[in-house]
Amino acid sequence: MTRLAGKVAFVTGGASGLGEAIVRRFVAEGASxxxxxxxxxxxxxxxxxxxxxASFQQLDVTDEPSWLAGLAAVAxxxxxxxxxxxxxxxxxxxESLSLADFRTMLDIDLVGVFLGCKHAxxxxxxxxxxxxxxxxxxxxxxxxxxxxxxxxKAAVTHLTRSAALHYAAQGYGIRCNSVHPGxxxxxxxxxxxxxxxDPRALYDGWVSVHPVGRLGRPEEIAAMAVYLASDExxxxxxxxxxxxxxxxx
Ligand SMILES: NC(=O)c1ccc[n+]([C@@H]2O[C@H](COP(=O)([O-])OP(=O)(O)OC[C@H]3O[C@@H](n4cnc5c(N)ncnc54)[C@H](O)[C@@H]3O)[C@@H](O)[C@H]2O)c1
Numbered sequence: 001m002t003r004l005a006g007k008v009a010f011v012t013g014g015a016s017g018l019g020e021a022i023v024r025r026f027v028a029e030g031a032s033x034x035x036x037x038x039x040x041x042x043x044x045x046x047x048x049x050x051x052x053x054a055s056f057q058q059l060d061v062t063d064e065p066s067w068l069a070g071l072a073a074v075a076x077x078x079x080x081x082x083x084x085x086x087x088x089x090x091x092x093x094x095e096s097l098s099l100a101d102f103r104t105m106l107d108i109d110l111v112g113v114f115l116g117c118k119h120a121x122x123x124x125x126x127x128x129x130x131x132x133x134x135x136x137x138x139x140x141x142x143x144x145x146x147x148x149x150x151x152x153k154a155a156v157t158h159l160t161r162s163a164a165l166h167y168a169a170q171g172y173g174i175r176c177n178s179v180h181p182g183x184x185x186x187x188x189x190x191x192x193x194x195x196x197x198d199p200r201a202l203y204d205g206w207v208s209v210h211p212v213g214r215l216g217r218p219e220e221i222a223a224m225a226v227y228l229a230s231d232e233x234x235x236x237x238x239x240x241x242x243x244x245x246x247x248x249x
Contacts, residue, residue, distance in 0.1 A: 002030030003230045008079045010034045010071070012061050012116060013086030015042035017186030018134065021218030022083055022225045027053045029226055034079075036061075036070055037086065061086045061112030067119045079123045081229040084116040084156075085134040089188055091195045094147045102148040109152035110159070117163045117176065128173025130229045133160045135178040137244040153180075157240050164238030175237035177228050182244030183209075184216040211246035 009026050013019040014035035026033050027050050036059040037043045043056040059070040061084075071079075087109045090101045113133050120131060138146055139153030160178040167174035183189060183206040193199035206215060224243050227233055242248045 002028075003226055003232070004081070005030035007031045007081055007229070008034070008074065008076070009081035009083065009229065010036055010057075010074065010079050010120070011083040011085060012036045012059065012112065013134075014083075015039040015046060017188055018181065018184060018218050018221050019083070019085040020046060021222040022085065023054060024050070025219070025222035025226055026081070026229065029230075031081065031229075034070075034074060061115065062107040064115055064119075067115045071119055071123055074123065077123060078127065079120060080127070080129045081132070082116055082120045082124075082129070083132045083134065083225060083229075084113040085132075086112055087134060087152075087188070089146070089149050089192050091145055091192060092147060093145050097148050102151075105148040106152050106155075109149065110155050113156050113159060117159070121167075121172065121174070124174050125170070125172040129175070130233065131163070131174060131176040132225055132228050133176065133178045135160070135180050135240070137180050137182045137242065137248045139178070140180055140240070140242065140248040160240070161238045168237060175228075175233065177233075177236060177238065178240045179221065179224055179228070180240055180242045180244060180248065181221050182216050182242075182247040183207075184218055184221060186218055189215075209247050210244070211249065214245065216243065216245060 009031045014023045015037040023033050033054045035043045036057045047054045047056045057070045060066045133156050135156040136153040138150050139157045142150045157178050164176040196202050
């Protein structure tokens, strides 16, 4: 059974990690998927592997003209699913994180989500759809060494609620929910481990905050994305879904 048959999805950060897993699962569930990413080589390689159900759009989520051009290029001028997934993590506390790094993280992790939620509306409002914003367990709980990431991801949680209320009030039939993964071993974790002196201790620390005793797998986040993207979630909007092995409890 294909749960997304006939639907068109637009996935930012779809060339790697969680976005890649979501793209693969959406295609398996019958959707046509636009992979929107700054990583041209990675995105094109995935398209070549997945064949006609996937296409690539070069897009920088921080850049409004890039969004407008990327969405204007969607065949048929309509989408059913938007996954605002692109993101970065820069380690730093309130004392150590530079203003420049704070601003860059807010730009990608928060402004990128704002622009997606804003500019997808004309491609969705006539028929409804589902917007999935990738927050994090760090959007529910704070950590001392992730001040910028915590701030951006917590803001995504509340932006999601505000957008969901607006779409509902307008009668667009657009649902908007946030997903909060625990630590999942993707390239983003390798990039975080490269920023610290003792990556092994950091990795073990991540495992220890998950009551289930392990990190998550990208497929476990993709499974939640399929549910939220599908018509099975037709009464679900403005909600925050932790997929985190219990780490936010
Ligand atoms: N992996 C985890 O443990 C974890 C946990 C919680 C939340 N998340 C969130 O999930 C999302 C995906 O993370 P991931 O682990 O797959 O990371 P990743 O580094 O594997 O992939 C991120 C993707 O985003 C793209 N990207 C980065 N900046 C971009 C920009 N300006 N415009 C367009 N694309 C851009 C990258 O090219 C890459 O393809 C992020 O928002 C991240 O914060 C990840």
